[in-house]
Amino acid sequence: MAKDYKFEVGEKIYHQTCITCHGESGVTSEDLNFVVRPRNLSKTILTQEQTYEVIKEGGHYWGSYSDMMPAFKYVYDEYQLRAVAYYISLKFNKGLEKKAEELYAHSDKISKKQEPKMLKRGKKIYNRNCRWCHGLNAKGDGEATRNPDKSIFPYDLTRTLLTNKQMFLYAKYGGKFWGTDKDDMPSWSKKYDDFTLKSVIKYIDVTFRKDKKIKIKSNFKP
Amino acid sequence: MRNILLTLLVSVSLFGTDHIVDQKNKTFIPHSITAKVGDTITFKNSDPFAHNAYTDNEANEFDIGMQAPGEDKTVRLKAKAKFNVECAIHPNMLLEVTVH
Numbered sequence: 069m070a071k072d073y074k075f076e077v078g079e080k081i082y083h084q085t086c087i088t089c090h091g092e093s094g095v096t097s098e099d100l101n102f103v104v105r106p107r108n109l110s111k112t113i114l115t116q117e118q119t120y121e122v123i124k125e126g127g128h129y130w131g132s133y134s135d136m137m138p139a140f141k142y143v144y145d146e147y148q149l150r151a152v153a154y155y156i157s158l159k160f161n162k163g164l165e166k167k168a169e170e171l172y173a174h175s176d177k178i179s180k181k182q183e184p185k186m187l188k189r190g191k192k193i194y195n196r197n198c199r200w201c202h203g204l205n206a207k208g209d210g211e212a213t214r215n216p217d218k219s220i221f222p223y224d225l226t227r228t229l230l231t232n233k234q235m236f237l238y239a240k241y242g243g244k245f246w247g248t249d250k251d252d253m254p255s256w257s258k259k260y261d262d263f264t265l266k267s268v269i270k271y272i273d274v275t276f277r278k279d280k281k282i283k284i285k286s287n288f289k290p
Numbered sequence: 291m292r293n294i295l296l297t298l299l300v301s302v303s304l305f306g307t308d309h310i311v312d313q314k315n316k317t318f319i320p321h322s323i324t325a326k327v328g329d330t331i332t333f334k335n336s337d338p339f340a341h342n343a344y345t346d347n348e349a350n351e352f353d354i355g356m357q358a359p360g361e362d363k364t365v366r367l368k369a370k371a372k373f374n375v376e377c378a379i380h381p382n383m384l385l386e387v388t389v390h
Contacts, residue, residue: 197378200342200356211356212340212379219339259381 074147078155081148085140086156094160096249104136104221104249109160111247113168113234120153121229131227133208172233175240176262186263190271193264198272201252206276220252226276235269236262308332308364311385313341313357318375318385325367325389331375332364333357340379347373350389 082090091097094109114122122130126139140149178186203210206225213220230238238246240262242255256265306328312319314336323331333343335357344353349369357363367389377383 196344197381200340200379215339215359254381256381259376 074151074154075158077148078151078153079159081144081152082155082159085143086152089136094156102136104134106137108247108249109156111245112161112164113230113237113246114161115165116153116157118229119156120150123152124149129227130229131208131224133221133223168234168237171237171241175236175266178263178266182263186267186270187274189264190267190269191275193260193268194271197256198268206272222252225272232269232273235272236266239265239268306330310334312336313343313377313383316377316380316383318343318377318383321384322386323388325387327367327370327389329389330364330366331387332362334362335359341383342378343375343385344378345373345375345387347371350387353378 083092089096089100089102089106090109096102096106096108112119122137124139124141126135127137128135129139140152144152198206199210200212201210201220201222202208202225203213203222208222208224210222213222225235228235238253240255240257242251243253244251245255260268306326308330309323309325310332311323312334316337325331333341333354335341336359338359340359341357342353342355343357343363345351349371350367350373352365354363354365367387370389372386372388375385375387
């Protein structure tokens with residue numbers, strides 16, 4: 069069997085650098101004490117391309133509250149960065165992109181009749197449920213983040229690299245399902261149907277992300 | 291034991307009974323209450339993070355807004371109805387209220 073040089077480069081860098089926080093199997097050791105534990109890489113919804121972007125620019129650039137996940141573009145070259153994303157994709161979350169697509173394919177479709185109602189519905193639900201954490205302008209600075217214990221770190225949705233489909237799946241199944249340690253981003257599937265959740269995502273996209281369309285090469289397009 | 295606890299949680303005010311509902315571990319405690327028109331519900335927050343109790347029940351509609359840890363907020367029950375109170379931040383929280 070031919071050697072996969074890219075995989076080997078990625079594996080070497082992962083073991084030199086990433087393993088400290090993300091662990092050998094993509095899961096952070098219970099012995100390490102983080103305020104926000106690193107994403108479980110065996111559950112992440114990110115595609116290989118998106119993973120590369122996060123490794124390159126760091127988490128904060130893509131809407132994370134902290135810069136715990138630093139930008140490695142100053143440390144490694146383009147090939148090395150892509151090799152790490154390739155390694156993670158093959159080693160830890162192979163098939164997850166397909167799983168996400170399947171979950172989306174099984175969600176309720178929006179009919180032509182429903183489309184005109186989406187923004188109104190999305191706005192209502194965003195203002196009722198989402199803004200407390202994500203903020204009035206989706207910047208991740210909602211009132212709930214001002215708790216004395218500073219334990220909530222919502223994403224800046226104007227900067228996230230998630231596609232609309234991925235954001236819908238995130239809202240539907242919750243953060244824990246997709247590898248976050250805590251369930252601060254809960255699953256909203258018991259409370260709202262797919263139409264409502266898709267409406268919220270559409271409202272976020274149209275209202276807060278209109279000036280920043282993320283161009284990510286992926287089969288899983290917005 | 292549960293009855294004793296519930297009794298302790300319910301205090302009588304001049305204008306009706308004040309039903310104490312705590313919010314702890316992302317749960318309403320107790321999960322359900324039975325009240326009369328004119329009674330009040332005082333929501334406590336024993337969690338280290340914020341809550342936002344609300345109901346869309348037309349006759350008793352309220353939204354207490356952001357409730358910081360340790361803060362109390364009180365609402366008055368206006369009409370006979372059976373409805374749910376939810377938290378806008380934590381979707382699994384549910385309180386059943388019956389007003390006679």
